[in-house]
Amino acid sequence: MTNIQLNQNGKLKHFLSIDGLNEPILTEILNTAESFTSMSKQQVKKVPLLRGKTIVNLFFENSTRTRTTFELAATRLSADVLSLNIATSATSKGESLLDTIHNLEAMHVDMFVVRHAISGAGHFIAQNTAPHISVINAGDGQHAHPTQAMLDMFTIRQYKQDFKPLKVAIIGDILHSRVARSQIQALNVLGVKEIRVIAPKTLLPSHVESLGVVVYNNLEEGLAGVDVVIMLRLQKERMTAALLPSEREYFKCFGLTEARLKLAKPDAIVMHPGPINRGVEMESSIADGPQSVILQQVSNGIAVRMAIMSLTMQHNGVAQ
Amino acid sequence: MTDNTLEIPLLLTKLEANLRQQIKQRKLINPIMIGVHSGGAWVAEHLHQQLAIEEPLGLMDISFYRDDFSQCGMNPQVKPCQLPAHMEGRDIILIDDVFYTGRTVRAGLNEIFDYGRPNQVVLGVLIERDGRQVPLQPDCSGCSITLPPGQRIKLTGPAPLGIHIQSFPTESDD
Amino acid sequence: MSKIHISNGHIIDPANNIDKTGSVYLADGKIVAVHTSETNGFDFTADKTIDASSQFVSPGFIDLSVRLRDPGQSYKGTLLSETSAAAAAGVTSLCLPPDTRPVIDTQAVVELIHDKAEKAHYNNVFPIAALTQGLAGSELSSMYALKEAGCIAVSNADVPFSSLLVLRRAMEYACSHDLLVIYHPDIPSLSNNGCANEGAFATRYGLPSIPEASESIAVAQCLELAELTGCRLHFSQISSKRSAIKIQQAKKYGLKVSADVAIHQLHLTENDIEPFNSAYHVLPPFRTDKDKLQLRESLANGTINAICSDHQPHDLDAKLGAFPETEPGVSSLETLLPLMLKLVKDNAITLSQGVAALTYKPARILNIQSGSLSSGLPADLCIFDTEQHWEISQDNWKSAGRNTPYWGETMKGRVTKTIQAGKIIHSL
Numbered sequence: 001m002t003n004i005q006l007n008q009n010g011k012l013k014h015f016l017s018i019d020g021l022n023e024p025i026l027t028e029i030l031n032t033a034e035s036f037t038s039m040s041k042q043q044v045k046k047v048p049l050l051r052g053k054t055i056v057n058l059f060f061e062n063s064t065r066t067r068t069t070f071e072l073a074a075t076r077l078s079a080d081v082l083s084l085n086i087a088t089s090a091t092s093k094g095e096s097l098l099d100t101i102h103n104l105e106a107m108h109v110d111m112f113v114v115r116h117a118i119s120g121a122g123h124f125i126a127q128n129t130a131p132h133i134s135v136i137n138a139g140d141g142q143h144a145h146p147t148q149a150m151l152d153m154f155t156i157r158q159y160k161q162d163f164k165p166l167k168v169a170i171i172g173d174i175l176h177s178r179v180a181r182s183q184i185q186a187l188n189v190l191g192v193k194e195i196r197v198i199a200p201k202t203l204l205p206s207h208v209e210s211l212g213v214v215v216y217n218n219l220e221e222g223l224a225g226v227d228v229v230i231m232l233r234l235q236k237e238r239m240t241a242a243l244l245p246s247e248r249e250y251f252k253c254f255g256l257t258e259a260r261l262k263l264a265k266p267d268a269i270v271m272h273p274g275p276i277n278r279g280v281e282m283e284s285s286i287a288d289g290p291q292s293v294i295l296q297q298v299s300n301g302i303a304v305r306m307a308i309m310s311l312t313m314q315h316n317g318v319a320q
Numbered sequence: 321m322t323d324n325t326l327e328i329p330l331l332l333t334k335l336e337a338n339l340r341q342q343i344k345q346r347k348l349i350n351p352i353m354i355g356v357h358s359g360g361a362w363v364a365e366h367l368h369q370q371l372a373i374e375e376p377l378g379l380m381d382i383s384f385y386r387d388d389f390s391q392c393g394m395n396p397q398v399k400p401c402q403l404p405a406h407m408e409g410r411d412i413i414l415i416d417d418v419f420y421t422g423r424t425v426r427a428g429l430n431e432i433f434d435y436g437r438p439n440q441v442v443l444g445v446l447i448e449r450d451g452r453q454v455p456l457q458p459d460c461s462g463c464s465i466t467l468p469p470g471q472r473i474k475l476t477g478p479a480p481l482g483i484h485i486q487s488f489p490t491e492s493d494d
Numbered sequence: 495m496s497k498i499h500i501s502n503g504h505i506i507d508p509a510n511n512i513d514k515t516g517s518v519y520l521a522d523g524k525i526v527a528v529h530t531s532e533t534n535g536f537d538f539t540a541d542k543t544i545d546a547s548s549q550f551v552s553p554g555f556i557d558l559s560v561r562l563r564d565p566g567q568s569y570k571g572t573l574l575s576e577t578s579a580a581a582a583a584g585v586t587s588l589c590l591p592p593d594t595r596p597v598i599d600t601q602a603v604v605e606l607i608h609d610k611a612e613k614a615h616y617n618n619v620f621p622i623a624a625l626t627q628g629l630a631g632s633e634l635s636s637m638y639a640l641k642e643a644g645c646i647a648v649s650n651a652d653v654p655f656s657s658l659l660v661l662r663r664a665m666e667y668a669c670s671h672d673l674l675v676i677y678h679p680d681i682p683s684l685s686n687n688g689c690a691n692e693g694a695f696a697t698r699y700g701l702p703s704i705p706e707a708s709e710s711i712a713v714a715q716c717l718e719l720a721e722l723t724g725c726r727l728h729f730s731q732i733s734s735k736r737s738a739i740k741i742q743q744a745k746k747y748g749l750k751v752s753a754d755v756a757i758h759q760l761h762l763t764e765n766d767i768e769p770f771n772s773a774y775h776v777l778p779p780f781r782t783d784k785d786k787l788q789l790r791e792s793l794a795n796g797t798i799n800a801i802c803s804d805h806q807p808h809d810l811d812a813k814l815g816a817f818p819e820t821e822p823g824v825s826s827l828e829t830l831l832p833l834m835l836k837l838v839k840d841n842a843i844t845l846s847q848g849v850a851a852l853t854y855k856p857a858r859i860l861n862i863q864s865g866s867l868s869s870g871l872p873a874d875l876c877i878f879d880t881e882q883h884w885e886i887s888q889d890n891w892k893s894a895g896r897n898t899p900y901w902g903e904t905m906k907g908r909v910t911k912t913i914q915a916g917k918i919i920h921s922l
Contacts, residue, residue: 011393019698019769028396035383035398046434047384098814119700120770120817128814141818143700178700206703210694314393 004126012311016122016137017144018185026153026189032307033154036076037300049310050079053110057083058100059138060116065274066138066148069298070113073305082109097121098128105130111313112136119143119178134312142178148273149182151304153190155297156228159269163190169222169264170213171198171254172232172281175205175243179273180232188212198222200253202243219254223263231256231272231281247280256282261291269293328481331446331462332363336370338460339413339444343371346442346459351411354378356428357399359417359475363446367415378403385427408436417475419445419461421453447483449473496541497521498916503546503877505530507553508846509854509866518551520873523916528867546877549910552849553865554586554874556856558676558754558802559730560827562588562619563894565606566595571807571894573607576827577616579893581920583803583827584876584909587857587864592624593651599624599635604643617915618874620646620860622676625664631655634664638671646860649676649730652777662719669725674860676728679712679737680778689818691779695764702818704779710736717744720751728859729753731804733778735788742797752859753797755789756804757833758824760842762786762899772813772820773899790842793851799859801851803830807895825895828886832905835880873916882908 005020007013012025055074059067067083074081086100095103101112111134114122119141126135139145153163160166168187174180174197187195188211197208198216208215216222223229234250244250261270270282270292278284286292343351352375355364361379368377379402383395414428425443432438448461467473470489476482498520505516505528516530519538529536560580563571580588590607592598598607598621611619623645627633630653637648648668655661668675688704690696696703713729717740720727732738732753744751758776763786767774774780792798806823813820834848843851857865864874884890885904912920 031396032394032398035381035400038400048430049384049389096811096814097816116816118816118818119702123770124814124816140816141700142702181698181700205697206692206705207694207697211698310394314389 004123011314012308014122014126014135015146015308015312016126016135018146018149018182018189019144021189023189023191026150026186029150029304029307029311030154030157032311033150033300033304036303036306045076046078047076048078050074050077050313053079053313054108055079055081055111055113055309056104056109057081057113057138058086058104058115059084060086060114060121061139063115063139066115069301070138070305073302073309076302077306077309079110079309097124101125101129105133109133111309113138115139117141136308136312139178142176142181144182145178145273146182146186147301147305147308148179149186150308151297151301152183152230152271152273153186154300154304155271155293156269158296158300159293160227163187163192166192166228167194167196167226168192168228168230169196169198169216169226170230170232171219171222171256173203173235174199174208174232175203176235177232181211183230184211184213196222196226198254200244200250219256219260220263223260226264227268229256229261229264229268229270231270231276233273233275234277234280247277251280255280256286258283258285261286271297274298326447326463326465326483328483332366332370335363335444335446335460335462336367338462339367339371339442342442342444342460343413346411346440348411348413348440348442350374351413351442352378352404352407353413353415354380354403354428354432356414356416356424357381359446359477360415362475362477362481363417364415365478367444373413375404380428380431382424382427382431385431387423387427403435406436407432407438409439410436412438412441414441414443415445416443417446418473419443419448419458420451420472422456423454425456426454446475447473496916497539498542498544498873498913499538499540500544500546500551500875500877503549503551505551505867506846506849507867508850509553510868512867513846518867518875520875520913520916523873525867525869525871525873527869544877544911548881549877549879550845551875551877553853553867554876554912554914555584555830555852556587556860556862556865557583557585557805557827557830557852558589558800558856558859559591559756560585560588560803560805561593561807561823562590563807564594564610565603569809570812573610573616573619574614575892575894576805576807577611577614577619578920579805579807579825579827579891581616581912581914582892582909583830584878584912584920585803585827585830586874586876586912586914586919587618587620587862589620589622589646589860591651592622592649593629593653597624597629598622598645599627599629599640601639601643604640604645608644616919618864620644620862622646623648623673625650625668625675626655626660629653632660634667637668637673641671641673645673646862647674647676647728650678652678652680654680654682658715658719661716662723665719665723665725665727669723672726674726674728676730677712677716678730679709679716679732681708681712684708684711689775689777689779689822690767691764691781693764693782695767699769704777706734706736706781706785709734709778710740713737713740717741717749717751720744720749726750727752731756731759731778731802732789732798733759733781733785735785738788738792738797742792742795745797752799753792754800754802754856754859755793755798756826757801757830758804758826758899760786760789760793760801760837761833766899768899770817771899772815772817773824773897773901775813775817775820775822776824777822790837793837794843794847799851800856801830801834801848802856803827805893806897807893808897809895813897823897824899825893825897827893828891829898829900829905831878831909832907835907873913875913876909877911877913878907878909880907882906882910884908
């Protein structure tokens with residue numbers, strides 16, 4: 001994992017997964033993002049850093065929200081952006097993934113931002129693409145969504161400053177969540193005190209403790225004294241039958257209500273990668289309430305992605 | 321040129337005097353002073369006070385406008401920008417510590433112009449040295465020197481301000 | 495036919511308890527005699543002498559599962575290329591699972607295979623017939639006709655049955671014709687298109703996963719049916735501890751059950767998988783250390799009778815893609831010997847046990863007269879050098895499939911000569 005994401009000098013070349021990255025690299029991303037946030041408060045929200053570079057957003061899974069933030073991030077770095085939505089279906093093979101990549105390479109692009117329904121797609125592309133191209137994983141199957149995790153870390157740092165004393169609870173469909181996997185890895189690397197996953201057994205992957213978390217099947221117990229509450233989306237489209245009886249039952253057991261939120265620390269922040277299912281994952285009042293930092297997450301998303309794009313491209317022109 | 325002639329208080333006084341002249345000559349009206357991080361910012365802080373400039377001091381980090389991103393990559397510590405919201409049609413005094421190749425000033429001008437079309441820009445530097453690589457030059461300086469090849473001059477600070485001359489085996493940008 | 499004298503080799507023939515230096519005499523495609531220092535001299539004028547000093551001489555290996563990809567998938571491999579790999583691997587008899595294209599469910603296909611084998615000058619390709627027509631899992635195949643045509647057993651390849659009732663009937667029918675049922679145990683609703691073992695590795699990398707239970711439950715079901723139907727049952731390519739334990743219990747109980755394990759399952763676990771490297775994509779998946787340990791123990795104590803290669807060569811495209819989308823399978827014939835020797839080096843089994851698992855034990859499962867150096871048996875032998883190092887690279891590899899996690903690695907142990915029916919079919 002480390003080998004493929006870093007170049008010979010140990011600098012980021014691809015950004016596929018938090019797995020294999022160390023604390024200095026994650027902190028570098030956070031600090032770089034910091035400098036971009038102060039910039040985005042300015043009137044002119046553009047810097048010429050990636051001028052002349054072509055970035056291709058290759059989205060094999062539909063996502064307006066993530067795609068637009070990547071587009072904005074690239075545009076603010078003055079890069080040229082190309083967005084491709086490629087529908088995949090199990091039955092119609094069409095052009096192979098590799099052929100799609102090679103065709104785009106022939107048009108002299110510099111970066112692929114890839115979202116795909118299959119775990120490992122980002123790695124596959126990074127390993128089979130021309131040497132000067134950087135690949136950023138915008139979410140692959142159930143494996144990783146590292147840019148989301150970084151913007152979540154950035155948001156946590158904004159409100160809590162120091163990671164070390166934090167107790168973080170991640171609640172919801174961990175089994176299918178690439179966001180959760182990346183968040184857990186990042187929180188561990190950044191050295192938080194405790195990571196709790198709270199979910200019914202059917203929504204927890206096997207051997208989940210091996211990821212470095214403490215498991216709770218009861219929301220009240222799990223929320224006691226936490227500093228950060230991360231709610232995951234109940235991913236309807238990825239649920240096969242027989243994982244949960246109903247959304248209603250889920251909300252009864254695992255929905256974040258005002259009463260339950262009081263069990264966490266009084267200054268606890270509530271996060272959600274979005275989009276929110278109001279009344280399923282949390283009460284509307286919490287989503288709009290004072291402890292919610294959900295909108296901050298969204299605006300941080302652009303600065304963090306700008307940081308990741310710049311850092312991976314910075315040794316693009318240098319002969320390795 | 322030896323180090324003795326490079327005394328900060330002297331240089332600051334000279335630059336301040338030259339700037340007053342420029343302000344008069346160029347008829348600057350309610351100018352915005354902008355210092356380039358880090359050395360230029362320290363110098364600008366001093367000058368801003370001495371010249372009693374009304375507009376708050378602006379600070380600029382040109383890291384994102386450098387022309388050597390492909391060669392050198394990102395600056396790990398980019399400082400926050402403090403620039404006024406509206407620069408359209410304004411008079412600008414741009415301050416830096418050392419004028420060397422001219423690339424920093426070019427980057428600074430690009431950044432300023434991205435914020436809006438200024439009326440005019442006056443460039444003041446504490447030390448102007450030889451080695452220009454682009455056709456730009458300061459409007460006023462604290463002194464003008466030449467250095468032996470392979471030597472670089474840098475301002476240290478913020479308190480006390482000092483001058484540091486380093487030897488480099490190869491040419492570096494400023 | 496020529497008379498061959500293989501001299502000075504260290505003879506390993508576990509069926510006959512031979513494990514010492516001596517001579518092997520072949521004539522007319524059959525084994526004449528084996529003489530070690532304990533037996534008297536022998537009058538034999540050889541047409542050809544093969545000096546096997548510093549090497550081992552054993553019966554040729556009998557591989558219970560080799561996919562030749564022929565007929566039907568010549569872009570992955572041909573009978574010619576894969577039997578050539580088999581010969582280089584010291585394999586003198588191989589079983590071809592029924593999932594060729596077309597499926598082995600008619601006499602015509604069996605004859606086609608025999609023809610091709612003849613043209614490739616490789617005897618002993620034993621086709622395994624499909625248990626159900628088209629391997630569709632619903633209707634019985636013409637097992638009697640297929641047996642008559644030369645099929646050695648019946649199997650479901652790795653395709654599921656539509657119901658347990660059909661499996662029961664298929665087993666009963668096979669039993670009535672005294673056919674061995676080779677069963678690949680898997681419950682598709684549990685394995686659910688997974689590509690990795692359900693455990694820490696799959697969780698970390700977000701891979702669709704396969705619980706151990708999908709194999710062990712299928713084993714349990716089939717064992718019950720074996721008792722019910724009385725048929726001879728063989729489990730192909732066991733991968734988990736729970737399956738091994740169930741088979742052990744069944745044997746103790748008295749059921750006519752046997753099992754084999756793929757050679758790579760005895761070495762690799764989920765911890766060895768290079769993340770997203772499709773060379774490690776196999777079914778059943780690489781499991782955990784405790785499974786590997788159990789598999790090795792079960793091999794040593796006889797619960798698992800035989801080792802097979804589970805050879806599945808693939809074209810490049812099959813392995814080019816995101817891990818879950820690639821086709822599972824390893825091209826494993828040519829690593830069979832060095833990996834078996836590594837088991838011996840790891841003290842998991844003795845060399846004799848290793849050779850047994852590749853020779854007389856599979857022969858016994860298949861009920862064929864082979865797998866040992868007894869006088870009168872076909873002269874199928876292999877001569878191997880346990881000390882030779884060789885690199886797995888295109889110069890040294892005969893299979894059309896390069897899909898092995900060991901590609902580029904240096905192996906220790908190599909077959910130097912393979913003799914089939916008295917003819918040398920491979921020589922370094």
